[in-house]
Amino acid sequence: MAQEKAPPSPSQDLTLEWVRDALVRQEDSIVFALIERARFPCNAPAYNPSLFPQLGGRSLVEVFVRGAEGLQAKCGRYQNPEEVPFFPDDLPAPLITAYNFPQVLHPISASVAVSDAIWYMYFNDLLPLITVEGEDGNYASTAASDLICLQALSRRIHFGKFVAEVKYRDAPLDYTTAIHAKDRDALMKLLTFEAVEEMVKRRVKKKAMVFGQNVTLEDKDSDAASQYKVDPSVVARLYEDWVIPFTKVVEVDYLLRRLD
């Protein structure tokens, strides 16, 4: 039964190894992005929707992200099913001819998104943990850095669609019963591998230590080595509390509609 519902353009590329390599590589992008955001203090004025009346009741960062997504949509960013915008309703059409991206996901994948939850988590939970208080006036650069963080997190979390698809293809019969029963708990159980999650958390923590250290030509003493640009335990917590759980929500949401 499940085999009849193969995606429209199955690709030989969709392998567990391809998905795994992409997820591992995206960890680097997320850590780089957080380190770059931490160059600036919190810069709270960028997040206050009533501070600049010229912006029509939106915060500077919202104006920036909406504008940047519009520009990137014109350049074709959201033609790639890996990319999910935060403000999908107002996007202009691409100015350029569509690239023929491989369509490996079920068409319902376009309706699976947790962007609002990522947005809320990033500004309310994560940002206070990676920035120091204060402001330096670099609101545009700050908003640009926020966008890079948001996009890296969104890509990683929504990659759950590919994770779910490859897991489903690997064992369609195991998933079909739970999908038909709309049993979220059973799906969550099928998708959860605690040992893998522990390994991911330890690896991103190590990446934060490696990429966030002050690299000098001298062998470093323990003091210098302990001054990371972003607290490695915060990066582990980001994955534990938000990235991994959000990804699993995406996986379950995708699977629940996988046989529609």
Added chain:
Amino acid sequence: MAQEKAPPSPSQDLTLEWVRDALVRQEDSIVFALIERARFPCNAPAYNPSLFPQLGGRSLVEVFVRGAEGLQAKCGRYQNPEEVPFFPDDLPAPLITAYNFPQVLHPISASVAVSDAIWYMYFNDLLPLITVEGEDGNYASTAASDLICLQALSRRIHFGKFVAEVKYRDAPLDYTTAIHAKDRDALMKLLTFEAVEEMVKRRVKKKAMVFGQNVTLEDKDSDAASQYKVDPSVVARLYEDWVIPFTKVVEVDYLLRRLD
């Protein structure tokens, strides 16, 4: 004489240590940006000004950078004297109240820029060295990554204005004669410290090795360690052939007008 020409708002912050720390930190940003750009293949269609007639004879990357600079200008990016746009002529006015950035440079600094040389170098010399041939359709993401690289390089190279200012303040009499004589060679000589340049090249190469490695939880074997995401010797060459020489051009151009 030189002391009479102090900058309009001298800041206690402008110390050699502040400048040095900023330059060292910006090395990390540049290496991160190059590694992120190298995620994508060359994606040549993004650079072809005649491929998408809808773009009016501009390449996709130029359309993207112009649009992004416009958006960032509205959000106040170029109020910070550290930031220099690539397309300054068409920028919209900021939508937000100006932040009171410390004015530590001579006012002529606004007219000192080597943006065209950076643009040419980036696309013609550097990009072929850090990307593989081919295309994957991610033109918007590619252009966004190019922008991050370009901005990081521009900030680093135009930071030469601060380098020049702090060196000038440290020894105004040494510089005044050469400035009055408009002697570029003498200024270049005063500004050049080969041992420091060698150290910088070795450090950025090391950063490319540290940040561009594949971090795993296992102790790595020599094979894995040698697969860097961007060739460390290319990063050393980027500094040797372009970043350091361009920075010195900025320093000399700034100093030549420092007493205007």
